[in-house]
Amino acid sequence: MEQFMALESLSALAHDTRLDVFRLLIKAGPAGMTAGDIAAALEVRANTLSNNLNILSTAKLVRSAREGRSIRYFAEMETMRGLLAFLMEDCCRGAPELCQPVLDKIICDC
Template identity: 45%
Template sequence: METSQLTATFAALAQDTRLEVFRLLVRHEPQGLAAGEIARQLAVPHNTMSAHLAVLTRAQLAVSRRQGRSIIYRANLDHMEKTLQFLVRDCCAGHPEVCEPLMNTLAGCAPSEENRQR
């Protein structure tokens, strides 16, 4: 990942509403949410929400698809994974035990083996 893309990612998340939108989309993976529903849940006017969603999409944090008359947004977890990998790539200067608490925190998000087989 290039530094400029990482900067765009953090710039997009450096605003309260966009950060909440991204977190909401993560909670609704993999089905996503319609733009209107995102606006309703966060009590943000539709036109303002459209601008926020455009910023998140340009930063590759969200992806969209049309479903009938609605646009469904999803979190781009692949991009978030690459962002996190970039941040911890040089973690701990060759001492992985120092990063173990961080890795354990992230591992808590992974699906269990049972859920992966479903």
């Protein structure tokens, strides 16, 4: 991951509602959640949620799929994995392979 994308991801997550949305979608796993279910779970207005989902989507932290009249959202775990790898790139005194087991445990193939 390049620094610009890392900054975009971190910026998108640096907001309480967006962080809550992303964490909720991680918990939902591969099934994801509809926008209505996310709004209900977090007690957020639809227009506020829509704006926050757009920001997360632009940062490639979530993706969406239309299901009839609703939209289902999913956490983009590969983007998060890239962000964590970027942040840990120079860890362990220049031996990033020592940190790889940490990355493998943090992000599952959900």
